[in-house]
Amino acid sequence: MSDNHNLLAEQRRALILEEVRRRGGARVNELTRKLSVSDMTVRRDLDALARQGALEKVHGGAVPVAEASTHEPGFEAKSALELSAKEDIARAAAVMAQPGSAIALSGGTTTFALAQHLLEVPNLTVVTNSVRVADVFHSAQRSSGAVQAGRPGTATVVLTGGVRTPSDSLVGSVADAAIxxxxxxxxxxxxxxxxxxxxxxxxxxxxxxxxxxxxxxxRRVIVVADHTKWGTVGLSSFASLDQVDTLVTDAGLPEEAREQIQEQHPQLVVAGEPEEPGTDSGPETGGL
Incomplete structure (x- = not known):
C-alpha cells in the first residue's frame, strides 16, 4: 500500500510541475480543485518539490524556478518531470536500435527510461557513462541468471570511468579517452x-x-528530449543541430519549434504521431 501511495504522490507532483511550468505559476486552491485532493496534500507536495529545487514556493502557490545557465538539477529532481512524455519518447526511440548493433547511451532521465525498453532488443553492445543506465542492464542480467548469447533483453555493458555529476553521469578525461x-x-x-x-x-x-x-x-546521433528542453540554454554547447540525425520528442513541442528544427537538418520524430512516409527509423548495424 505504501508503494501505491508513493506512486500516486509522484504522479500528482509531476502534474503540479507541469501546471506550474505551463502557466508560469499556480495557486494552491487551483491545484486542489484540479487534482481533487486536500489543501494540505498540495502544500506537502509543493514543499517536497521545492526541496528538490523543481519549483519555488510563493505566498498562496508556486512559480517555476528561474534556472541559471550553470544550474544542474540532480537525477531525482529531473526524474519527477514529464513522466508520460519521457515514456512516449523512450518507446518511440527503442525501435531505432537494431539487434546486434553497438549503441551508446548518455546520462539523463530520458535515456534511463529508454534503457528499460532496450532490454527487449537482443545482442546489443551498450556503452554508457550513466550509472543509472548501466544499473538497468546489470539488474536485468542478474535477474535472468547466466547471460546467454542471443537472448532477447541481454546486453554487453561497458561503463566508462570518470568523475560523477549530479545527474549520475561519469565525465572527465578518463571517460573521454574511453569513448x-x-x-x-x-x-x-x-x-x-x-x-x-x-x-x-x-x-x-x-x-x-x-x-x-x-x-x-x-555514426548516427539520436537526441531524446521532451518539449520542455526546447529553448533552454546551458553554460556550454557541445553540438549544433545539424550534427543531430534524429530528434525524438513529444507532442507538447510547439509548431513554431518544429518548423525551426526541420529547417536545420534533423529528422523530427514526435512520439505518438505518425512519421512521414519514406523515413528511415533504424540505424545501420555493426560491432565495435
Missing part, C-alpha cells in the same frame, strides 16, 4: 537544453566535453 577509442552505430543522447542558436547544451563543462566525444564517435 574516443570506440565507434558506435548509434548514440542515444539526452540533453539539458536545445535551441537553434546554442544547439545542444549542458550546464556542466566536463559533461559537455564527454558528450562531444560521444557525438564524434557515433
Amino acid at each position: 574516443r577509442s570506440l565507434h558506435f552505430d548509434v548514440l542515444f543522447l539526452g540533453v539539458h537544453g536545445i535551441s537553434v542558436e546554442a544547439g545542444l547544451s549542458t550546464p556542466n563543462l566536463a559533461e559537455a566535453e564527454t558528450n562531444r566525444c560521444f557525438v564524434d564517435s557515433a
